[in-house]
Amino acid sequence: MTTNTYDLPDEKGHFGNYGGRFVPETLMHAVLELEKEYNRALADEEFHADLQKLMKDYVGRETPLYLAGNLTEHAGGAKIYLKREDLNHTGAHKINNTVGQALLAVRMGKRKIVAETGAGQHGVATATVCALLNLECVIFMGKEDIRRQQLNVFRMELLGAKVISVDAGSGTLKDAVNEALRYWVTNVRDTHYILGSVMGPHPFPKMVRDFQSVIGKETKQQFFEKEGKLPDALVACIGGGSNSIGLFYPFIEDNSVSIYGVEAAGLGLATDKHAASLSKGKPGVLHGAMMYLLQDEDGQIQEAHSISAGLDYPGIGPEHSYLHDINRITYESVTDDEALEAFQLLSKLEGIIPALESAHAIAYAVKLAAGMSKDERIVVCLSGRGDKDVQTIKDRIGGGME
Amino acid sequence: MMDRIQKALTEKGKKAFVPYIMAGDGGLETLKEKLLFLQECGADAVEIGIPFSDPVADGPTIQEAGIRALSRGTTLRKVLEKVQTFKPEISIPLILMTYLNPLVAYGLEKFSEDAAESGISGCIIPDLPLEEEDFILPALEEHEISLISLVTLTTPVERIKEIGSKATGFIYAVTVTGITGARNDFSEDLAAFLSSIKSVSRVPVLAGFGVSNAEQVREVCKHCDGVIVGSKIIDLFEQGDLAEIKRLVSTSEGVSLT
Ligand SMILES: Cc1ncc(COP(=O)(O)O)c(C=O)c1O
Numbered sequence: 001m002t003t004n005t006y007d008l009p010d011e012k013g014h015f016g017n018y019g020g021r022f023v024p025e026t027l028m029h030a031v032l033e034l035e036k037e038y039n040r041a042l043a044d045e046e047f048h049a050d051l052q053k054l055m056k057d058y059v060g061r062e063t064p065l066y067l068a069g070n071l072t073e074h075a076g077g078a079k080i081y082l083k084r085e086d087l088n089h090t091g092a093h094k095i096n097n098t099v100g101q102a103l104l105a106v107r108m109g110k111r112k113i114v115a116e117t118g119a120g121q122h123g124v125a126t127a128t129v130c131a132l133l134n135l136e137c138v139i140f141m142g143k144e145d146i147r148r149q150q151l152n153v154f155r156m157e158l159l160g161a162k163v164i165s166v167d168a169g170s171g172t173l174k175d176a177v178n179e180a181l182r183y184w185v186t187n188v189r190d191t192h193y194i195l196g197s198v199m200g201p202h203p204f205p206k207m208v209r210d211f212q213s214v215i216g217k218e219t220k221q222q223f224f225e226k227e228g229k230l231p232d233a234l235v236a237c238i239g240g241g242s243n244s245i246g247l248f249y250p251f252i253e254d255n256s257v258s259i260y261g262v263e264a265a266g267l268g269l270a271t272d273k274h275a276a277s278l279s280k281g282k283p284g285v286l287h288g289a290m291m292y293l294l295q296d297e298d299g300q301i302q303e304a305h306s307i308s309a310g311l312d313y314p315g316i317g318p319e320h321s322y323l324h325d326i327n328r329i330t331y332e333s334v335t336d337d338e339a340l341e342a343f344q345l346l347s348k349l350e351g352i353i354p355a356l357e358s359a360h361a362i363a364y365a366v367k368l369a370a371g372m373s374k375d376e377r378i379v380v381c382l383s384g385r386g387d388k389d390v391q392t393i394k395d396r397i398g399g400g401m402e
Numbered sequence: 403m404m405d406r407i408q409k410a411l412t413e414k415g416k417k418a419f420v421p422y423i424m425a426g427d428g429g430l431e432t433l434k435e436k437l438l439f440l441q442e443c444g445a446d447a448v449e450i451g452i453p454f455s456d457p458v459a460d461g462p463t464i465q466e467a468g469i470r471a472l473s474r475g476t477t478l479r480k481v482l483e484k485v486q487t488f489k490p491e492i493s494i495p496l497i498l499m500t501y502l503n504p505l506v507a508y509g510l511e512k513f514s515e516d517a518a519e520s521g522i523s524g525c526i527i528p529d530l531p532l533e534e535e536d537f538i539l540p541a542l543e544e545h546e547i548s549l550i551s552l553v554t555l556t557t558p559v560e561r562i563k564e565i566g567s568k569a570t571g572f573i574y575a576v577t578v579t580g581i582t583g584a585r586n587d588f589s590e591d592l593a594a595f596l597s598s599i600k601s602v603s604r605v606p607v608l609a610g611f612g613v614s615n616a617e618q619v620r621e622v623c624k625h626c627d628g629v630i631v632g633s634k635i636i637d638l639f640e641q642g643d644l645a646e647i648k649r650l651v652s653t654s655e656g657v658s659l660t
Binding site: 012020021022023024025026027028029030168169174178181182185186188189282283284285286287288290293295297298299300301302 | 454455456457458459461465472477478479501502503504505506507508528529530531532533534537552553554555556557558561576579580581
């Protein structure tokens with residue numbers, strides 16, 4: 001297929017049949033205002049300058065593009081490069097988006113922020129910019145995620161955010177989004193919702209993609225400086241889909257580049273404990289957008305499962321849903337066990353402890369590289385670092401001196 | 403020309419009272435007796451909630467009712483089939499309140515056809531704003547099912563006008579900036595809000611979200627054509643207090659149409 005004139009979403013926020021603005025009327029005014037303000041900001045040099053300055057001096061961009069020599073040797077095929085989003089301030093790509101949205105909130109005169117979080121990385125990135133810009137911050141987090149990401153809960157509190165536990169449903173990301181949306185509906189007049197991924201009503205999927213695209217733009221430039229051409233393949237993990245679309249988007253029209261999104265297969269696609277919305281889901285409407293969703297035949301949303309809190313979501317953003325249907329991106333999946341193995345592999349071979357989310361991308365990249373030739377090259381988005389997951393891993397595999 | 407809902411809400415010459423119940427709460431076999439009871443109490447129409455796993459516009463009462471209904475295996479298909487069996491005994495309009503995804507999963511065409519077959523007169527879809535209406539409107543119109551529009555305290559004047567000029571059935575004026583659930587008091591702007599909608603609407607304006615006692619019913623009815631009461635009705639059914647439901651439903655009778 002060709003994507004030489006890729007220009008989505010359309011004015012109403014649709015990517016083909018996906019996306020849109022399926023939110024309660026109470027939120028429509030805020031959603032339309034946000035779109036207007038975002039468009040104004042895009043045309044405002046001062047906004048770009050402010051954003052750029054924070055990205056450089058505060059977030060620490062640009063992040064390195066690192067040739068993982070030992071991992072490459074281990075896989076025995078294509079060269080594997082890692083885009084080091086784990087080296088951002090707060091330890092993941094999430095901050096690329098929260099800095100941009102917080103600046104927008106300030107422009108709109110909204111000094112209160114609400115956000116959801118799964119792994120806690122988006123919550124920490126939100127709490128961080130709120131501390132910096134002196135904004136009030138409320139974070140909703142599922143009870144189960146609070147249990148597996150204790151350290152991040154404490155980090156958010158240190159940063160001055162109020163973390164509210166969500167008991168409903170499976171106590172994971174989907175439930176946290178529900179509560180954050182209810183909170184936003186009730187406090188919309190003075191509160192901006194910093195959504196953490198490329199989901200939700202228009203303009204969120206576009207806006208979050210744009211803020212995250214810095215990953216792919218830098219990668220393109222850095223790769224060209226090192227190799228003088230385009231990479232052969234890109235790999236990234238997918239929760240809602242923001243680090244992946246951030247890497248992929250600047251390459252969408254480069255048809256020589258194969259693109260792979262990696263969903264969480266949990267205990268395996270043959271079980272009902274996974275988060276593979278594209279492989280196992282159907283299009284439907286949740287959290288403001290039409291997208292692929294894990295659901296039963298009556299349209300009730302099913303609970304996702306992944307060892308990694310950040311991938312534990314039963315949907316995948318509308319743009320991914322579209323890029324899947326037109327076959328521009330190939331979507332694969334990796335199980336909990338494979339991710340655990342990759343987590344340890346990267347730690348031992350490269351001295352880089354990846355986030356469990358990113359370990360899914362590593363696991364797939366190793367398989368992919370093995371089947372490619374030595375003169376081909378893959379870029380993997382290492383979306384975050386694994387400090388937050390060390391306790392989970394220890395509980396799973398043991399070790400340490402008790 | 404007046405549609406079926408409009409007619410039912412205005413023909414008695416009094417303010418309308420529309421209760422909300424969650425289908426399948428207490429078991430789907432109780433749906434018929436609840437509807438017949440509400441009809442006998444003088445309800446002018448009934449909203450039937452379809453349970454959904456992720457009801458983002460609802461507060462705790464309706465969320466919990468939905469969880470109870472889902473745990474009993476309630477589905478949209480079963481609700482439509484059930485209503486079909488006692489359709490001749492119901493003379494007031496039935497309006498489904500459902501999030502969009504159960505309709506998408508059912509198939510929009512098929513849903514509209516089956517709903518019409520079961521005698522459903524209207525649909526309220528809280529996650530379907532004006533911008534996305536075209537998604538389902540043609541299917542509903544073909545089967546003469548009204549799509550009820552919501553207007554909220556955050557809806558700007560121009561938008562209220564646009565919604566008012568297209569509305570069918572009635573306009574659902576959301577009386578709080580927030581989710582469903584009982585409230586103690588309302589915004590001071592409520593009267594102005596409701597009259598601003600009334601001034602541009604070609605259909606009756608009913609207020610809902612948070613209305614939970616007779617006093618509030620009377621107060622709200624002063625400024626519009628009737629009320630919708632949800633969480634409170636669910637609580638009362640849950641407590642088995644039918645007498646109080648009867649009292650509440652009849653409150654609006656004392657307030658005549660202005
Ligand atoms: C390190 C890391 N990678 C990936 C994700 C998944 O989100 P997304 O698909 O939006 O990049 C998360 C989410 O919490 C994360 O923390």
